[in-house]
Structure formats: C-alpha cells, structure tokens
Amino acid sequence: MGRRVLITGLSSFWGGRLAQAFERDTSIDVIVGLDTGEPLVALERTEFVRTDENYSILARLVRATQVDTVVHAALVVDSSTTSDRHIHENNVIGTMNLLAAAANEDSHVRSLVVKSSTLVYGCSGSDPTWFRETTPRSAAPRTRVERSLVEVESYLRSFAEENRDINVAVLRCANVLGDDLVTALSKALSLPLTPTIAGFDPQIQFVEQDDVIRAIEFVVTNGLVGVYNLAGDGRLPWSEIRAIAGRRPLLLSPVLTALAVAPLTRLGLELPPETLELLRYGRGVDNFKLKNNGFTYRYSTAGAVRHFVENQRLLGVVGETEPSYHYQGDVETFFRHSPAIVRTP
Amino acid sequence: MPPGRVTEQPKSTGALLPLRRPTTAPPDEPRLQDVDEWGRSERTRALVRRLYGPIYRRWFRVEWEGLEKIPLHGGALLVANHAGAIPADAPTIMHGIEEELGRPVYGLADNLFRSMPVAGTAWARGGGVPAHPDNAYRLLRDQQQLVLVFPEGTKGTGKLFSERYRLRRFGRGGFVEIAMRAGVPVVPITVVGSEEVMPILAKAPQLSRLLGVPYVPITANMLLLGPLGLFGYFPAKLKLRVLDPVTFDVNPDQDRYPRSRVFEEAEAIRQRMQSSLYDMLRHRRSVWFG
Numbered sequence: 001m002g003r004r005v006l007i008t009g010l011s012s013f014w015g016g017r018l019a020q021a022f023e024r025d026t027s028i029d030v031i032v033g034l035d036t037g038e039p040l041v042a043l044e045r046t047e048f049v050r051t052d053e054n055y056s057i058l059a060r061l062v063r064a065t066q067v068d069t070v071v072h073a074a075l076v077v078d079s080s081t082t083s084d085r086h087i088h089e090n091n092v093i094g095t096m097n098l099l100a101a102a103a104n105e106d107s108h109v110r111s112l113v114v115k116s117s118t119l120v121y122g123c124s125g126s127d128p129t130w131f132r133e134t135t136p137r138s139a140a141p142r143t144r145v146e147r148s149l150v151e152v153e154s155y156l157r158s159f160a161e162e163n164r165d166i167n168v169a170v171l172r173c174a175n176v177l178g179d180d181l182v183t184a185l186s187k188a189l190s191l192p193l194t195p196t197i198a199g200f201d202p203q204i205q206f207v208e209q210d211d212v213i214r215a216i217e218f219v220v221t222n223g224l225v226g227v228y229n230l231a232g233d234g235r236l237p238w239s240e241i242r243a244i245a246g247r248r249p250l251l252l253s254p255v256l257t258a259l260a261v262a263p264l265t266r267l268g269l270e271l272p273p274e275t276l277e278l279l280r281y282g283r284g285v286d287n288f289k290l291k292n293n294g295f296t297y298r299y300s301t302a303g304a305v306r307h308f309v310e311n312q313r314l315l316g317v318v319g320e321t322e323p324s325y326h327y328q329g330d331v332e333t334f335f336r337h338s339p340a341i342v343r344t345p
Numbered sequence: 346m347p348p349g350r351v352t353e354q355p356k357s358t359g360a361l362l363p364l365r366r367p368t369t370a371p372p373d374e375p376r377l378q379d380v381d382e383w384g385r386s387e388r389t390r391a392l393v394r395r396l397y398g399p400i401y402r403r404w405f406r407v408e409w410e411g412l413e414k415i416p417l418h419g420g421a422l423l424v425a426n427h428a429g430a431i432p433a434d435a436p437t438i439m440h441g442i443e444e445e446l447g448r449p450v451y452g453l454a455d456n457l458f459r460s461m462p463v464a465g466t467a468w469a470r471g472g473g474v475p476a477h478p479d480n481a482y483r484l485l486r487d488q489q490q491l492v493l494v495f496p497e498g499t500k501g502t503g504k505l506f507s508e509r510y511r512l513r514r515f516g517r518g519g520f521v522e523i524a525m526r527a528g529v530p531v532v533p534i535t536v537v538g539s540e541e542v543m544p545i546l547a548k549a550p551q552l553s554r555l556l557g558v559p560y561v562p563i564t565a566n567m568l569l570l571g572p573l574g575l576f577g578y579f580p581a582k583l584k585l586r587v588l589d590p591v592t593f594d595v596n597p598d599q600d601r602y603p604r605s606r607v608f609e610e611a612e613a614i615r616q617r618m619q620s621s622l623y624d625m626l627r628h629r630r631s632v633w634f635g
Contacts, residue, residue: 125459128479129383135479199462203384240378254462281459284382302376 178209
C-alpha cells in the first residue's frame with residue numbers, strides 16, 4: 001500500500017506546486033489538501049478540503065482519511081499580508097489542532113514535516129554570521145510572526161518528545177524567491193527603486209522556490225527526522241542583489257526607519273519589522289545538515305536571485321507564462337469520481 | 346546520496362514556455378562584487394592596505410619580532426593586547442601579517458559596530474567579523490584561517506593612560522575554548538607603543554551610558570589637536586613581538602572542555618604576555634624612537 005499524504009496550506013500557489021510534485025510520485029496513493037481558499041493550480045488527483053483558519057476539521061479528517069504523512073506548509077511567515085490575529089490563529093492554534101489530531105490514538109500519522117522559517121533565528125546585531133540548527137537566537141522575538149513561529153517550534157519539540165513513534169522534521173526556510181511567490185523582498189526587488197537602509201549593506205541569503213518544494217519532497221521520501229535549515233549556498237550583499245536586478249536604491253533613514261517606511265505602505269509596499277531588521281543585519285544559515293543527508297540544491301543564493309530577475313524580465317514582456325486556472329468544485333469532482341471517466345489502472 | 350526518487354521530469358502544466366525547472370542549475374555567473382561570506386572584500390582590503398601602508402611604515406615605523414612563528418598554513422588564533430581609545434593595534438597586526446605573510450587575517454570584534462550605519466559595513470568589508478563562537482569556529486576549523494582576537498575587549502582599550510601596559514582580565518577565557526574546539530594553536534602577540542598613540546586621560550561615563558557605547562574617552566590627542574584628535578594618532582613607535590604558539594593537548598570538536606583547564610590556560614597565556622610586555626618596555630629607550 002502506498003503512502004497517504006495530507007498537505008495543509010494547499011491553496012497558496014506553491015502549496016499547489018507541492019501537491020503537483022506529490023502527484024508525480026507513484027508511491028503516494030492519496031493526497032489530501034487543506035486550505036481556507038480554493039487551489040490556484042490545476043491538480044489531478046489531490047482532494048481539496050476546505051477548512052476554517054485554525055484547522056479545527058483536522059482531527060476528523062486525519063481519522064477519516066487515515067493519512068500517514070502530514071506536510072504542514074500552512075505556517076504564515078510573511079506578516080505583510082495578514083493581520084496579527086490571523087497569524088496567531090493560523091500558526092499557533094492551527095498547529096496545535098494539527099498536533100492534537102496527529103497524536104490522537106486512532107491517528108495513523110507516522111511522519112510530520114513542517115515548513116518553518118529562519119525567522120525563528122531572529123535577526124540582530126549580535127548574531128553569528130551563520131546559524132546552525134543548534135545555534136540559539138540572540139535576542140527574544142519581538143514581532144508577532146516570529147513569536148508565533150518560535151512558539152510553534154517549541155510545541156513541535158515537545159510533540160516529538162512525547163510521540164517517539166512519529167517522525168517529526170522541521171525545515172527552516174530562508175527567504176524564498178520564486179515566480180509564484182510574492183514576499184516583501186520580492187516586491188522590493190521588482191520596484192524601480194529598491195528600499196535600502198542608508199549605511200547598511202547586509203548579506204542576505206535566499207532559497208529558490210523549487211528547491212523548497214524538492215527539499216520537502218526529499219524529506220518526505222527519505223523519512224528525515226530533526227531540524228534542517230533550508231537555504232541556498234552563500235549570501236549576497238543587498239547592494240549586489242540590487243545590482244543584479246538592475247535597481248537603484250531608495251535610501252531609508254537608519255534611525256526611526258519604521259516611520260520612514262510608513263509612506264511606502266501607502267504605495268503598496270509594506271515592509272514588516274522582520275524585513276527591516278533583515279535589511280539592517282542580514283542573516284545567514286548553515287545549509288550543511290540537509291546537504292550531508294544527500295539533498296542537492298539546484299540554486300545557490302546568487303543563482304536564485306538571477307533566476308528570479310530573469311523571470312521577472314520575461315514576465316514584464318509577456319505577462320502570464322501559464323494559462324490562469326480557476327478551481328471549479330463540480331468539474332474536479334466529476335473528473336475524480338464520476339463513473340463516466342475511464343480509469344486506466 | 347541515499348536513493349531518492351526521480352522527481353526531475355516535470356509534468357506539462359500547459360506552460361507556454363519551458364520557464365520552470367531547468368534540468369541543471371545555471372552556473373553562478375561571475376559575481377559583481379567580491380564580498381565573501383564574512384562581508385570582507387579583498388578590493389576594500391587592498392585599498393585599506395594602500396592607504397594604511399604609509400602610516401604603517403612612516404608614522405608608526407612598525408617593527409616585528411618573531412613573525413616567523415605565525416604559521417603559514419592552517420588555522421591559528423592570534424591574541425594580542427588591546428590599547429588606545431581608538432585602537433591602532435588591530436589594523437597594524439592585520440596589515441603587517443597580510444603584507445609580510447600574504448595571509449588574510451580576520452579580526453573578531455564587538456558587535457557594537459554592526460548597528461552603526463556606514464561604520465559597520467566598512468568594518469566588515471575591511472575584514473572585521475562579529476565576535477561569536479560560531480564564527481570563530483567556522484573560520485578556524487572549517488576554513489583554516491588566521492583569526493585575531495583581543496581577549497581584553499573594550500576593557501583594554503577603555504583603560505586610562507595611568508594603567509598602561511597592565512593587561513586586563515581575559516574575559517572568561519572563551520578564546521582558549523574556541524582554539525581547543527577548533528584544534529588550532531593560540532599565537533600570542535604583544536604590542537608596545539599602542540598605549541601611547543591615543544592615550545585616554547579621562548572618561549565620560551554618563552555620556553557613554555547615554556550613547557550606549559562602552560566608553561567615551563577624552564584623549565590627549567583631543568586636547569592637543571581639537572576635533573582632529575579623534576583620528577590623529579601620536580607617532581609613537583609600534584613594536585610587536587610574536588610569542589611561541591601555544592597548543593593544547595585535547596581533542597577538538599568536543600562539546601565542552603573543563604572550565605578550570607580553560608581558565609588556567611587563559612591565565613597562563615595572559616601571564617606570558619604580561620611578562621613579554623614588561624620585557625619589551627625594559628628595552629624601550631624612547632616612546633617615539635623605540
């Protein structure tokens with residue numbers, strides 16, 4: 001019997017890509033995707049289930065579908081898009097519901113893979129140049145999203161202690177760049193003037209979106225356990241990233257920076273406090289642990305930046321490169337379950 | 346590599362162009378800058394060396410003794426005494442070793458710099474690295490570089506002129522533990538003359554608390570040169586002596602090392618450096634001419 005996988009956060013563009021990747025894997029029998037909104041990409045055999053924002057349906061779902069693997073990709077890591085309250089509900093309460101469902105006595109879950117973020121390391125002037133998985137953060141978390149992620153990871157640690165028969169893997173993703181993903185940094189890089197804190201040229205590390213999907217797939221396939229950093233090789237100074245993108249700097253005051261960026265919010269570019277700290281100090285994480293376990297990255301940080309910039313250029317000329325997709329529940333149900341469909345075994 | 350499943354072939358999702366998933370990673374094109382992972386730029390270093398060269402040769406007339414004791418290959422932790430309101434010893438040691446031995450030196454320093462605009466970036470480009478045990482370990486163990494630390498920290502630079510050449514406490518001996526863990530020798534360096542280039546006559550503790558810096562010095566240079574004294578060093582002759590490298594008979598990469606042993610070794614190194622300083626002072630005829 002093949003594996004049965006549950007994905008949370010299916011309806012982000014790349015949650016969908018993750019499901020697509022699992023669909024290609026013939027050893028996975030069942031893929032169930034969970035989210036508050038409809039999927040944004042075409043899926044062939046993934047079953048979509050709608051949920052509320054704190055995933056209260058999970059216990060019932062895990063019991064009914066008998067999934068053995070849960071990929072928790074629903075954690076919000078970009079606070080520019082959501083309210084503080086939603087971050088708490090989604091990250092903390094959502095994860096608590098998930099853990100409760102997975103630890104339930106009639107759950108079949110044997111493997112839990114969580115996509116976390118390098119935000120758990122924070123960002124401050126007393127940071128090491130490279131964080132290893134074991135390096136503690138230098139300062140207590142101050143923003144809502146960081147606090148929620150630190151809290152989530154502490155739950156995961158105690159969950160792993162209490163449920164030794166369940167493999168728990170946590171992937172801490174560096175800042176992700178990809179075509180499907182809009183983050184504060186990717187938006188900043190597509191503006192004609194790129195926000196830069198005057199007098200600071202931090203080194204920033206990226207990971208390419210496809211590498212994140214491949215890494216999650218890799219961890220699921222190989223049953224890895226533990227915490228892993230997920231980031232491209234090397235770091236680049238922000239000035240060099242800007243030069244690759246061909247952008248000029250928009251200098252922000254190094255003091256009272258939060259006030260200086262307030263007008264930018266009006267223009268549609270919100271720079272959350274985490275990003276502002278990043279533009280001041282940068283962050284580097286050591287990606288050796290996952291590499292030593294056999295994973296190979298396709299993109300280094302520089303490669304990810306170049307790839308992103310090239311695709312931005314292409315999109316600037318041709319607009320969409322893929323036909324847009326709208327999820328229609330009845331159509332999807334028809335193709336999956338109608339007796340009219342001829343199924344080749 | 347464990348046998349992973351082949352996941353390379355993309356299923357057509359109706360893309361108009363083969364935009365996604367190239368079969369191989371595009372090679373990293375030549376970098377636009379030469380900033381390394383530590384934030385150091387060789388171009389900036391070269392510029393600093395060109396500017397600092399004349400000061401090093403003509404102004405401070407730096408003289409080394411025992412430079413051959415610094416290893417030409419492999420990692421080593423250089424430790425030195427630290428003095429002067431704005432210390433001249435760090436750039437001098439870095440410059441000297443880079444010029445004479447052709448090896449880069451990474452200077453570990455207080456994180457204070459990092460939160461300063463411009464200064465922090467300039468400092469990193471010029472070879473400064475935030476003092477963090479992880480950083481030191483990676484530089485020494487994984488990259489086998491030369492790393493310079495001042496175990497006295499700001500307690501050394503912030504002391505008054507009347508306390509010159511008396512070594513402060515060497516922290517908790519963390520530098521010994523780092524060298525043990527990285528399996529590299531400690532190479533002590535003693536500097537004479539650095540106390541006289543920018544002597545601190547008094548300090549303004551209220552102001553330093555207000556600014557959040559370790560000390561606000563009132564230096565002799567300021568009294569004589571006015572605001573120019575912030576940057577103007579007196580032309581004392583700088584003499585540096587490299588002492589015999591200290592190796593520790595312990596296994597590297599251990600989680601912890603006995604506290605008492607670490608502290609003892611640190612204290613022994615401090616004693617040796619202190620007596621070397623006294624010895625150098627005994628033979629110094631003039632502050633200005635050595």
